Structure formats: C-alpha cells, structure tokens
Amino acid sequence: MDTIYWIIIIGLFIIAFIGLIYPIIPSVLFLIAGFVLYGYLFSFTRLPFSFWVIQGLLVAVLFGADYLSNMIGVKKFGGSKAAIWGSTIGLLVGPFVLPVIGIILGPFLGAIIAELIVHKKSLSHAFKSGIGSLIGFISGVAAKALIQxxxxxYFIYLVV
Structure with a gap:
C-alpha cells in the first residue's frame, strides 16, 4: 500500500506543477494536500511545526511572486494597472478559449485590449504592454516552479 500512497502523493505534486501553466488549477492546494496526505497516511511526526511554518512562508512567497512578476513585467514595458488586470483576466480566460496556446496569448492579448480600451493607448504602446505581460508570466512561472x-x-529531505 505504501507504493500506492506515494503514487498518489507524487500525483498531487505533478498536478501542482501543471497548475503553473493552467492557473485555474490551484497549485498550492495540491502541494499542501500532498503534505497533509503524507502525514495522514504515514505520520505527521516527520513534519514538525517548523516545516509547516516554512511551507506557509513559501506559500506567501508563491503568491507574491505571481503578482509581482506580472506587475513588474507590464510596468517595465510602460503598461498600466488596466494592462495588469487585462493580462490576469486573459490568463484565466485564454486557456479555455484557445486550449494550449491560450495560456500564452491570453495574458498578451488581455494586456493589449485593456490598454486600447481603457487608456486609448496606441497599438504600439499596447503591444509593448502585451510583451511585458508575456515576459512577466514566463518569469512568474519560472519563479513559482523554483519555489515549488x-x-x-524540503518535504523529501524530512521524510526520506
């Protein structure tokens, strides 16, 4: 049974990494579910209080990295708050409208559309905001992957 339990825990971790690309999947919840499931199935004794504190801090860093990378990417290329919101909406809607490619095009087009509609910016300025959004998204995925x-x-270090 231990092998089956580990397969389920590893499956939860894999789903967490899929959530980096598809933000509709709550990556953090799947990571935490894997940790809690391990504790429930095996033992919580190998996961001391300090483990949960550190994981909680890393979860906060994950959320911060997600927001900051998008904001910095858009702002660095001259985008507005509307572009940030547009890219966030595009990130959530894009994969449903255009599976696979929508994860890249969604934030890009969302930032462009927001700049064009809300601030009546030129197409070239809106395009730069879209590029910033895309760079922010990619750097955010990389940062979150590293944190995860x-x-x-850390979890494996404690339990193995």
Whole structure:
C-alpha cells in the first residue's frame, strides 16, 4: 500500500506543477494536500511545526511572486494597472478559449485590449504592454516552479 500512497502523493505534486501553466488549477492546494496526505497516511511526526511554518512562508512567497512578476513585467514595458488586470483576466480566460496556446496569448492579448480600451493607448504602446505581460508570466512561472521545487525538496529531505 505504501507504493500506492506515494503514487498518489507524487500525483498531487505533478498536478501542482501543471497548475503553473493552467492557473485555474490551484497549485498550492495540491502541494499542501500532498503534505497533509503524507502525514495522514504515514505520520505527521516527520513534519514538525517548523516545516509547516516554512511551507506557509513559501506559500506567501508563491503568491507574491505571481503578482509581482506580472506587475513588474507590464510596468517595465510602460503598461498600466488596466494592462495588469487585462493580462490576469486573459490568463484565466485564454486557456479555455484557445486550449494550449491560450495560456500564452491570453495574458498578451488581455494586456493589449485593456490598454486600447481603457487608456486609448496606441497599438504600439499596447503591444509593448502585451510583451511585458508575456515576459512577466514566463518569469512568474519560472519563479513559482523554483519555489515549488524548494517546497518539495524540503518535504523529501524530512521524510526520506
């Protein structure tokens, strides 16, 4: 049974990484579910209070990285708050409208459309905001992947 339990826990971790690309999947919940499931199925004794505090801090960093990377990417390329909101909406809607490619086009087009509609910016300025949004999204995925890897490595360090 231990093998089946580990397959389920690893499956939860894999789903958490899929959530980096598809933001509709709450990555953090799947990571935490894997940790809690381990504790429930095996034992919480290997996961001391300090583990949960550190994981909680890393969860806060995950949320901050997501927001900051998008904001910095858009702002660096001259985008407005509307572009940030547009890219966020595009990130959520894009994968449903255009599966697979929508995850890239959604934030890009969302930022452009927001700049054009809300601030009546030129197409070239709106395009720059879209590029910033895309760079912010990609850097955010990379940062969150690194943080999630750290969370899992710390977990494995304690339980193995």
């Amino acid at each position: 890897i750290c969370m899992i490595v």
